[in-house]
Amino acid sequence: MKDPVALGPIELSASEAGAPDAGALFQRLGAHNGLRATGRAVVAVLLAFAVTAIPILISGKSPIAAYWALLHGAFGSFDHVAFALNKSTPYILTAVGVALCFRAQIINIGGEGQIAVGGLAASWVALNCGDLPSLLAIVLALAAGAVAGALWAGIAAVIRLTRGVHEVLSTLLLNFVGVLLVSEALNGAMGEAGAGFPQSPMFDEAVRLPTLFSGYDLHVGLIIALVVTGCAQFLLWRTRFGFQLRLLGGSRAAAAYAGVSFAGGVIGVMLLGGGLAGLAGGIEVLGVHYRLIEGFSLGFGFTGVAVALLAAANPLAVVPAGLFFGFLQAGALAMQREVGVPSSLVYVIQGFSIVFVLCAIGLDRRWQRV
């Protein structure tokens, strides 16, 4: 399969035969490249809101009030911002891993399962680390999460290499298994006796992720995510391994010609991607829930894929893309609470926003460097 992200050699012209060319239209509207890309994205989001205004009106609410609530919910106070940032953190982490995989043309959609087992392993350490010093315990727990996520993804890589099963399938199937593994653990030894919901006991204060500002929930996970993103960017463009990944993604034949091993690349990048997702799982339990709880990984994997693709598999671009999702969701939830807009509209806005932003990006993304 060819790169789902980069497009083939396609010309820049506007007026070929065949289907109507929306690119031409946008090209005439837009001016400068970087500016134009941002401009398009903004137009796309505005368009999504305009479209969703119709159902909001139908539901008898005022779109203006609703969108004001959305803005306020996303940015209105430091609390809200902190919440949105916390929400973005696992998206960014997972998406960076997915992006690296995509760079090498490995389609890892196993984020959800990797997050689940990552959270599971981190929780196990957190519950069993006894009297270790706080910092050490946290680092150990997060490391356990990363290792578990990496191994979980590694299974898919090994099956791919030894049995030729495409990783799209194996990672998809392993998602279900990973999530069930968490349920199994909570039903068994790790569950909190007598709890009304499948969850582990609370972690000790000592193994919870420290917050960045006292009195606010914003935890250090965001910093970890940003550092990881920087590292991934560096890895991709400045290291031998990164070059190998790009070469594998650019062309398998060229990689073989340059003596770059496909097996090494697949294993390496899957371990990395799974590790990052596992880390995200660890951060989620240690920083948000303070316990392992059923459903904590729900939907994160697919959102991670969406974020990575939205960012065109560029690690740095993952940050704004992840923040976009985090803030959009946080704002939309607030909109529901404050104005009573039905939660279903939250999904409608998200769906339309993504589609429109994708369309805008699609028009721009023709000369992507690999």
Added chain:
Amino acid sequence: DEGKAAMLFPGSINDQSWNAVGYQGLVKLKAAGWDTAYSENVQSADEVEALRDYAKRGFDLVIGHTGRFLSAAERVGGEFPKTTFIVGSGSGGAGKNVASVDFDNTQFGYLMGVLAAKLSKTGKIGSVNGLEGLPNVYSQIGAYRQGARSVNPKIEVKVIYIKDMEDAAAAKEAALSLADWGADFISGKLNAAQAGIIQAAKERNIYCNGRSTDQTAIAPTNVATNIVEKWDEMYAAAAVEAKAGKLGGKYELYGLDTPGSTGASLKYSPDSAFNPAIPPAIVADVEALEKTFAAGGLKIKVVKEDGHGGL
């Protein structure tokens, strides 16, 4: 004007089941003079923020309509001493302002077991559920088993768990597999998926129980009765207590023997408790048992292992 009450749902109030009955609670509070608001489809990661946001906006009562909210309520409870947090089907309280309410699953599970055993001709009955290992789940199932054995010690009770309490098609298949095995009464405690059990019973013409009288209408001949959970009454009662400052960090378990609300009741239609096709003698036996429970004459003890899957 009683104050402001908000409710958080894990799913959508469209589900004609768990979330829908919870929503009835909110409707009741509104009728009682509360200002109400609600959020649906609240995911794990968003619970703390949702609870906190309502509390910050001055809501006096914030209800999380599933046990999953207890964890988050315990987290934010301390920050907002003026707000009362109530968790539906929770399993404990914390501090002065975080409380749980639930109905006594053992009583209704037991009643259903007795009814099923008395109706069964094959000596095999079944149950389809989700979330193995949860207290309110194993309470109902364990009691169902005990009730059935109290009628017929040799009765076979088979329990199947499905992965998702909202997946009606999956529940239907699970119920059909029980019917294939020979079960002629299928119980269960599912959300939107409960409808699947009823469709299966209809298709195989066997008995089942539903979770709201709406479900009778799906298969009037096959629904023996519904365990209708009175979340409206329970939340209303809890709200009154909370306003009076008496709720505290309690775990209120409503049953046939509690004042204020019985937590749930057996209902076939608004004006009858059982399917008219059920022999009066059986109805009388079950009703007598209800009275025993109400008088506190029977207490059911259930442990986690009683909720095991399979036979």
Added chain:
Amino acid sequence: MATAASDAALDCKRPALEESVLPALLEMRGIVKTYGAVCANRSVDLDVREGCVVGLLGENGSGKSTLMKVLFGMIRPDSGRILFQGRALAGHSPREAIAAGIGMIHQHFTLVEAMTVTENVMLGWAAAGAVLKPAEIAARIEATSRTYGLAVDPHAIVATLSFGLRQRVEIVKAILRGAKLLILDEPTSNLSPPEVAGLLGVIRRLREERHSVIFISHKLAEVIEICDEVVVLRDGAVSGRTPIAEATREGLARMMVERDLSAPVTRSARAPGQAVLAVEGLTRRDASGATRLSEIGFTVQAGEILAVAGVDGNGQADLLDTLAGILPAHSGRILLDGRDITRMSVRRRLAAGLAYIPIDRGGTSLVPGMTIADNLAMRDFDRPPLARGPLLDPGAMRARANERIAAFDIRAPHGDVQARTLSGGNQQKIVLAREIGRKPRLLLAFQPTWGLDPGAARFVIDQLLLLRDEGGAILYVSAELEEVLTLGDRIAVLSNGRLSSPEPRAEVDVTRIGLMMAGAA
């Protein structure tokens, strides 16, 4: 550089008089097509008469393919008119072009590789019927193949066919659809001399039946042999047109590039050193167990070019990929400077001084989406000076890019532009710059002039000779007999996985080599 082809050219030309009375088939007027700042066609006129073969010449990027895509309706021109058989074609799509009687065989074939020949022929062909009748169509394919001497198995999967066979499929496809005018975009690249002769025969046959052909090629000899008239494009505009009777290679070349390309290739006297590459009993089977190479043995000495003639599908790719370490050998030994490298990895072979120019620059020797600098670093990015430990050294990569861009005259502003934006000739220069620029002990070169215009091809050839003169050993594999004869110090033929024993250049029999390439001797 006389060849059999240009000798034969003289006797098949027809008197100019007869041509002038032939009715016009195609008139293109004032075709303009711009791509952003690039003007691919600037007001081009082109006429084709019935039963005429028109040659279209020009350097890489001069606008030939663009003009043809406009004609075939794949690209809409900015302005211009097209009259075909007296009817205007405007804003048309390939469907209308095909219906009007135009057939086009693209430089990069438009076949579905995963499908059979028959399926490819039926694709988009209304006459094949709404419900497929593969047996019927296969029979028609066979019939047409026979008529035109284009033997091709209708049931073969295209992916398994050689380049030459794929071309036949394209031609059969066009003929079956009743093409009155056939456009052939660089059809002779990668064909063996007999295959080229066969193709030219087909063109003659078509001409006799009053079909017309537009023939695009970089090979002047062929153009002179087969065409009735030549049109030359330079920089998107017509720089000359001439009846073939008045055309000379020198004249055409000057019209193309405004400079003389016919200076003879110069080479120093041969001073062979010791054997750099020695291959003994090399055998390889592919995944299905078929023998691709059997018992191949030869040596290449320092300061020597061993030229191997052979067409696609006879094991050249296998031979070179096996030597380069990309494919495993089943048995036999490969010695580089006396060291056994048979089991060495690609990377170790590189370090041992082996360089390789594969044929496919679309995705093997070059990654189009990577920058020039990255492409130049592709084979030794993991070693000093390009890497320090696990890290890349971007400064070193940039410096190397600038140096190579200058040394090999790569037409690009800097090393950070993507390789895909360069012309085919310049892309090939990147590959040369990387492989030759490392001063290898041994260079494996697989048809490195593929698709290049004469100027660019000449540049490649000069670079190879330079390496040889500096003492490098070169194994040169190509289907271009002319180049094989020009470059080889010794010459051998690879056919059916077997290598003939190399003969010194002076002693080769050209006709026999041509036959051997086609597997006929």
Added chain:
Amino acid sequence: MDYAFLVALLAASVRIAAPLILGALGGLISERAGVFAVGIEGMMLAGAFGAAIGAFVSGSPAVGLLLAVVAGSLIASIVAIAVTIFRADQMVTGLAVNILAFGLTSFLLRGLFGGRAPSIRLHIFGAIDIPFLSSLPFVGPILFRQSALTYAAVAIALLLHLALYRTRAGLTLRATGENPEAVFAAGNNPIRIRQLAVIAGGAIAGLGGAVLSLQDVGTFTDGMTNGRGFLALAAVIVGRWTPLGALAACLVFGAASALEVRLQGFNLPVSSYAIQMAPYLLALAVLAGLGRGTRMPQAIGQAYRVG
């Protein structure tokens, strides 16, 4: 394992497979034309919704089926426009319409009932015994006592097989997923073909959703497809992009989940969660056992641009 158990198991497998088959066939059409069918889940959900609303409002199941087809194709046309005209990324577009379909169906359901949670009860398609065939031993109860849409699913699979391999339209469709350039050069418009294919796929997937609401449970609930679209997608891959292969894969998935609920009856010494993993692990094992790499349609995922 006794005879009755086996028959019941296999009959259940076919039943469970029905929505998957239709979803997979819809996805297959789209992917054969070169467009990833990640949005199948949303198209199925829209179909389930359209079917329930159509049947409920009109009282006629036929109207329900029609609306299922329309709703599925509407979601699909969003994908079609985004990926062909705007060349949006195919996978994320698919994920996005899944979210969109979830939101829209839930919103409209409530909107149509004046903001209140509705209560929809529909007659479901009962089993239709095929005369003679249904009384055959073994295969009779398994194959010929199914419901209307299950027969339809199998029929569509067979028809699609014929269409793909026996008609020129099918040939063109397959070629579009392999090499749109070639299709264009042969005189067809790959963009138009992709649009039609995605929309047709949405229509069939919509029918798959209708199986859930009109044949299985007789109502619509939010998100009721519950991941079946993704399973269908997996079936397309496992079935190597052929209708019959996908059909077989769906039957295997059906069998796995039919077996899963029955396994729980055997009092195995593990929890239900572990048993619920079985279908997925089984699928993995089967795939690994088959052990061949998959060859996707070559041009899948790539935006095509004329020229």
